[in-house]
Amino acid sequence: MEIKNKYVTIKTNINGAPKESDFEIKVENVSLIIESESEFKDVVVKNMFVSIDPYQINRMKSQSSSQGTISFATAISPGDSIDSYGVGRVLFSHRPDFKKGDLVAGLLTWGEYSIVKEGSLLNKLDPNTGFPLSYHVGVLGFSGLTAYGGFFEVCKPKPGEKVFVSAASGSIGHLVGQYAKLLGCYVVGSAGSQEKVNFLKERLGFDDAFNYKQETDLKSALKRCFPQGIDVYFDNVGGRMLEAAVANMNSFGRVAVCGVISEYTNATTRAAPEMLDIVYKRITIKGFLASDLMNVYAEFLSKTVEYLKGGKLKTIEDISRGVESIPSAFIGLFNGENMGKKIVKVADE
Amino acid sequence: MEIKNKYVTIKTNINGAPKESDFEIKVENVSLIIESESEFKDVVVKNMFVSIDPYQINRMKSQSSSQGTISFATAISPGDSIDSYGVGRVLFSHRPDFKKGDLVAGLLTWGEYSIVKEGSLLNKLDPNTGFPLSYHVGVLGFSGLTAYGGFFEVCKPKPGEKVFVSAASGSIGHLVGQYAKLLGCYVVGSAGSQEKVNFLKERLGFDDAFNYKQETDLKSALKRCFPQGIDVYFDNVGGRMLEAAVANMNSFGRVAVCGVISEYTNATTRAAPEMLDIVYKRITIKGFLASDLMNVYAEFLSKTVEYLKGGKLKTIEDISRGVESIPSAFIGLFNGENMGKKIVKVADE
Numbered sequence: 066m067e068i069k070n071k072y073v074t075i076k077t078n079i080n081g082a083p084k085e086s087d088f089e090i091k092v093e094n095v096s097l098i099i100e101s102e103s104e105f106k107d108v109v110v111k112n113m114f115v116s117i118d119p120y121q122i123n124r125m126k127s128q129s130s131s132q133g134t135i136s137f138a139t140a141i142s143p144g145d146s147i148d149s150y151g152v153g154r155v156l157f158s159h160r161p162d163f164k165k166g167d168l169v170a171g172l173l174t175w176g177e178y179s180i181v182k183e184g185s186l187l188n189k190l191d192p193n194t195g196f197p198l199s200y201h202v203g204v205l206g207f208s209g210l211t212a213y214g215g216f217f218e219v220c221k222p223k224p225g226e227k228v229f230v231s232a233a234s235g236s237i238g239h240l241v242g243q244y245a246k247l248l249g250c251y252v253v254g255s256a257g258s259q260e261k262v263n264f265l266k267e268r269l270g271f272d273d274a275f276n277y278k279q280e281t282d283l284k285s286a287l288k289r290c291f292p293q294g295i296d297v298y299f300d301n302v303g304g305r306m307l308e309a310a311v312a313n314m315n316s317f318g319r320v321a322v323c324g325v326i327s328e329y330t331n332a333t334t335r336a337a338p339e340m341l342d343i344v345y346k347r348i349t350i351k352g353f354l355a356s357d358l359m360n361v362y363a364e365f366l367s368k369t370v371e372y373l374k375g376g377k378l379k380t381i382e383d384i385s386r387g388v389e390s391i392p393s394a395f396i397g398l399f400n401g402e403n404m405g406k407k408i409v410k411v412a413d414e
Numbered sequence: 415m416e417i418k419n420k421y422v423t424i425k426t427n428i429n430g431a432p433k434e435s436d437f438e439i440k441v442e443n444v445s446l447i448i449e450s451e452s453e454f455k456d457v458v459v460k461n462m463f464v465s466i467d468p469y470q471i472n473r474m475k476s477q478s479s480s481q482g483t484i485s486f487a488t489a490i491s492p493g494d495s496i497d498s499y500g501v502g503r504v505l506f507s508h509r510p511d512f513k514k515g516d517l518v519a520g521l522l523t524w525g526e527y528s529i530v531k532e533g534s535l536l537n538k539l540d541p542n543t544g545f546p547l548s549y550h551v552g553v554l555g556f557s558g559l560t561a562y563g564g565f566f567e568v569c570k571p572k573p574g575e576k577v578f579v580s581a582a583s584g585s586i587g588h589l590v591g592q593y594a595k596l597l598g599c600y601v602v603g604s605a606g607s608q609e610k611v612n613f614l615k616e617r618l619g620f621d622d623a624f625n626y627k628q629e630t631d632l633k634s635a636l637k638r639c640f641p642q643g644i645d646v647y648f649d650n651v652g653g654r655m656l657e658a659a660v661a662n663m664n665s666f667g668r669v670a671v672c673g674v675i676s677e678y679t680n681a682t683t684r685a686a687p688e689m690l691d692i693v694y695k696r697i698t699i700k701g702f703l704a705s706d707l708m709n710v711y712a713e714f715l716s717k718t719v720e721y722l723k724g725g726k727l728k729t730i731e732d733i734s735r736g737v738e739s740i741p742s743a744f745i746g747l748f749n750g751e752n753m754g755k756k757i758v759k760v761a762d763e
Binding site for chain 1: 691699
């Protein structure tokens with residue numbers, strides 16, 4: 066049995082902002098070995114929804130990039146399929162724990178089908194949760210875990226504290242702000258358009274928000290929004306915003322660095338926070354990855370399901386359709402085109 | 415009763431590197447109110463040893479300095495006496511808990527006499543410890559506490575970890591390196607001369623050391639000294655060295671920022687570490703002040719006394735004499751002139 070798999074790859078390593086011509090859509094023939102005695106333990110998944118995340122750009126850089134940590138991000142070579150979190154349905158399985166028709170979430174690929182090797186992340190989904198399947202890619206998937214664990218475990222917030230979130234209308238930021246409100250914090254977000262700012266304030270209950278593109282001085286903008294200073298900064302952008310946040314922080318302030326999208330495509334834009342502030346105000350800056358937060362996964366999931374069912378947490382999804390739309394969906398992340406979690410729907414349910 | 419007190423003050427606020435002409439020696443007449451019924455609760459101390467520390471420069475800057483945290487460092491105005499940790503002998507006391515002749519350590523001044531107000535730091539010293547009095551200014555005083563608490567509490571080191579200390583022959587660095595060796599870590603220090611480098615390796619037992627002034631590329635220098643990467647960086651300097659350390663850090667590496675002497679006198683030299691490293695390697699950067707470490711004071715003191723008595727810990731002191739030498743002693747800190755703890759002996763014992 067053979068299937069044709071249409072998938073996205075890079076034509077060349079990308080240093081700088083990604084553009085359409087960096088990508089190509091390829092078609093491969095996948096032969097499925099169907100003997101049950103096979104030594105293979107693959108699960109073939111028909112992809113339904115795949116996650117589109119900014120961090121992927123770090124895997125597409127050349128190894129000679131000046132951004133030294135490149136060895137920590139599993140590299141994608143030109144021609145390779147690109148693995149990414151997603152949701153799909155099992156088409157064929159060599160493993161007894163998965164059978165044809167099962168709904169699954171795990172490490173799929175930017176394409177129509179994924180061949181999931183043994184040992185790679187794959188979990189069965191309960192088909193009766195009542196939530197849209199796409200939620201398992203975003204709010205109930207790694208974006209949600211990153212927001213929940215990054216905020217509660219890394220920032221260690223207390224009710225009443227003043228919380229700043231950058232890229233606040235993004236996949237993770239819009240959830241962090243709401244978790245912070247649910248805890249009883251004062252929450253301000255930054256975003257890149259008036260539409261996003263209005264959405265944060267009017268629909269998601271942020272106490273305040275501002276359009277960073279309209280501000281001539283980010284330090285003053287934060288001073289205006291935080292007359293009593295910032296206790297917690299959930300950083301998705303790095304660069305000048307991190308410097309401005311540190312300048313406005315209170316003693317014992319905490320910065321959780323989830324991502325630095327302003328630095329991903331520009332190795333020369335690097336945050337240089339005032340170190341005297343860091344010493345005198347005893348500030349902690351801490352980078353983290355969602356994969357370190359599995360210890361709170363069960364708590365995250367039960368709380369988040371409860372909040373969603375109770376209408377206390379809203380999630381925003383920005384869904385494009387078809388494998389062909391993946392490159393532009395990805396490129397759009399770096400131009401601030403998405404609102405909420407960016408997902409591509411690869412196939413109907 | 416009246417005494418003449420010779421003391422050091424600044425003529426003007428200092429922005430940039432300090433120089434002799436920024437300081438002046440003044441003489442004031444101090445009237446001592448000796449009625450025992452006095453409402454004053456002052457203790458007048460004849461100073462013997464006073465501590466000379468780089469952080470004082472941050473108190474001498476003008477309030478309009480671009481280094482925003484200036485409001486956290488208690489400002490020194492031109493003409494003011496300059497308070498500083500030190501050791502002396504009580505000359506006169508309005509308080510029942512101190513009497514004439516008591517040896518004390520606490521917040522004295524850069525001068526011959528200190529009038530210590532109620533509520534200000536002042537503790538009696540045991541005259542029979544067997545240690546030189548100057549030790550109570552350095553290794554058994556705030557420098558020691560900063561080294562001990564900063565290393566054990568902030569860095570949370572484990573035996574076998576790879577530890578880097580900058581300004582390693584300085585008042586705090588030379589102690590941190592030895593505490594790290596006592597714990598069983600691999601320890602490398604940076605310093606500003608071959609003499610200091612030799613001292614660290616040959617006398618203090620550092621595993622390796624390098625002269626940062628002889629290195630064209632700090633990142634390569636650290637790669638050479640730490641082929642297996644850095645787990646803990648005790649930062650006394652900030653700037654380019656912090657960037658190089660972050661580039662060479664292992665996953666879950668920790669940076670304790672004790673001071674940033676390279677940035678104190680140059681507001682434009684600011685560390686811009688690679689944020690991608692901070693995220694992917696889950697690095698923590700944490701500023702701290704010794705005043706937050708009082709919870710480990712008793713432990714620090716008993717351990718340090720034990721190490722000193724057992725010959726397991728050496729302390730280096732760099733002692734100048736006389737109030738008149740205070741400005742040059744202070745200025746020398748920024749030129750790397752001191753070796754170990756810089757102290758001025760104001761009067762004989």
